[in-house]
Amino acid sequence: MIELKDVxxxxxxxxxxxxxxxxxxxxxxxxxxxPSGSGKTTFLRLCYLDLxxxxxxxxLFGQPARKMTRDDIAHARRRIGVVHQDCQxxxxxxxxxxxxxxxxVAGRPENPADLEELLAWVGLAERADALPPELSGGERQRAxxxxxxxxxxxxxxxxxxxxNVDWEMSLRxxxxxxxxxxxxxxxxxxxxxxxxIRAAKKQVSARVLRIRDRQLQLAGADL
Amino acid sequence: xxxxxxxxxxxxxxxxxxxxxxxxxxxxxxxTAAAMAFLAVFALALSLATGRLAERWAxxxxxxxxxRVSAPQGQVETQLRAALxxxxxxxxxxxxxxxxxxxxxxxxxxWFGPDLPLDTLxxxxxxxxxxxxxxxxxxxxxxxxxAEAPGAVLDDHTRWRQPLVKAADRLRMLGxxxxxxxxxxxxxxxxxxxxxALAANGQxxxxxxxxxxxxxxxxxxxxxxxxxxxxxxxxAGTVLGVAAIAFxxxxxxxxxxxxxxxxxxxxxxxxxxxxxLAAVVAFVATRVAAFRxxxxxx
Numbered sequence: 001m002i003e004l005k006d007v008x009x010x011x012x013x014x015x016x017x018x019x020x021x022x023x024x025x026x027x028x029x030x031x032x033x034x035p036s037g038s039g040k041t042t043f044l045r046l047c048y049l050d051l052x053x054x055x056x057x058x059x060l061f062g063q064p065a066r067k068m069t070r071d072d073i074a075h076a077r078r079r080i081g082v083v084h085q086d087c088q089x090x091x092x093x094x095x096x097x098x099x100x101x102x103x104x105v106a107g108r109p110e111n112p113a114d115l116e117e118l119l120a121w122v123g124l125a126e127r128a129d130a131l132p133p134e135l136s137g138g139e140r141q142r143a144x145x146x147x148x149x150x151x152x153x154x155x156x157x158x159x160x161x162x163x164n165v166d167w168e169m170s171l172r173x174x175x176x177x178x179x180x181x182x183x184x185x186x187x188x189x190x191x192x193x194x195x196x197i198r199a200a201k202k203q204v205s206a207r208v209l210r211i212r213d214r215q216l217q218l219a220g221a222d223l
Numbered sequence: 224x225x226x227x228x229x230x231x232x233x234x235x236x237x238x239x240x241x242x243x244x245x246x247x248x249x250x251x252x253x254x255t256a257a258a259m260a261f262l263a264v265f266a267l268a269l270s271l272a273t274g275r276l277a278e279r280w281a282x283x284x285x286x287x288x289x290x291r292v293s294a295p296q297g298q299v300e301t302q303l304r305a306a307l308x309x310x311x312x313x314x315x316x317x318x319x320x321x322x323x324x325x326x327x328x329x330x331x332x333x334w335f336g337p338d339l340p341l342d343t344l345x346x347x348x349x350x351x352x353x354x355x356x357x358x359x360x361x362x363x364x365x366x367x368x369x370a371e372a373p374g375a376v377l378d379d380h381t382r383w384r385q386p387l388v389k390a391a392d393r394l395r396m397l398g399x400x401x402x403x404x405x406x407x408x409x410x411x412x413x414x415x416x417x418x419x420a421l422a423a424n425g426q427x428x429x430x431x432x433x434x435x436x437x438x439x440x441x442x443x444x445x446x447x448x449x450x451x452x453x454x455x456x457x458x459a460g461t462v463l464g465v466a467a468i469a470f471x472x473x474x475x476x477x478x479x480x481x482x483x484x485x486x487x488x489x490x491x492x493x494x495x496x497x498x499x500l501a502a503v504v505a506f507v508a509t510r511v512a513a514f515r516x517x518x519x520x521x
Contacts, residue, residue, distance in 0.1 A: 050433075071437050078435035088430050092243040101241070105436035147434065 256456025264464025270398025
């Protein structure tokens, strides 16, 4: 679904990532680790073409990125759910409308019952009418997750999805992602939380990747 | 295609929901559109009024001429008869008549007052000539008058009619240029406002792109807002402008200046085009600005 082959990305004459390759297949579960500033967020942005690789080949759903038009990219993003670390929303719209935003931009009808069920699934049923600035960090993460999955995407990319929440909430978010994975979605989570990775490995078969020295490596058995 | 886009932008009510309402930009856009529409009403009225003026001068004066008969006392009647005979036998003259004393007095009254003793002054006699088809040969008539009534001089009004018609035509052109400039200034101001709104809504654009919004969807959200604001503002400005024109002093009581700055008959329908035109200008300006900004964003 998402394929990166010998991809490099850099700016100002130096590479942040060099020759990285990854193939995200249906039902796969990957963690991406590495120290802060190692390029985890950059790697995720390359995956949904928020950044364009300076070298190598990126394919989204069989289409080479370099041949995709802006509209092609927009359509591809409808098949990728993204949870950002900073969880940006349209602050003037209530949570329910923010979560349903992908449906609206795709011109798909919104089923109120489905939306209600999704909000209940992420524990935000009571906060449907709240505005994003009124949400706590954990609630924002869950709202972002709900928005990421409302289109039933093929891939979910999550960047530090538990960065702003306590351990209990982290486990709850993880269980949501695991549940999605069991539904056949490909999951890629960028995190430096090793405890989260260990907790996940008890539930799913996950591959752990590490960015070190601008390269993508398979992490060892220490995890 | 563009018409369909305009219709979709205006009729698709949910599109602009994703852009937060901006009171300041909205008020500025509405005020600008209203002010420009108000000015456009006056420019339109000026253009139509001068158009009428040019048309009237061109048509009325082109069909008339004057023969002035000046002669020593005692020879005036002879010269007058001779001139009338020449005119009667000249092809293209529909009618010719001597202005009576009351008409001459009325002509001179604005300059000399009502108590002018015409009988004691050597005032030339005037013959009003109405041209028929295909019109008179002015040079030929002058030669005949010179030969048969030496005291008669033909004035076919060309000397002063042409500059007046030209001036009126230029005024009409100025009115039209003013309308074009107003449309251009409106487009420029709405472009600036749209650019400002796009720059202020960077986060909105990022979120929309993240969830798979196409540029056309994002642009439509801004286009709808600005198109409706421009339409509403222009409508208000047009209503005020038309009311101001309607309450202008009557052309007769104001001394018949020009032909009266205002609209006549079906001309009152012309201002109805201003608000839709402003909406089209806003639509195009915002759409161009939005796509340019969106293309410049990675």
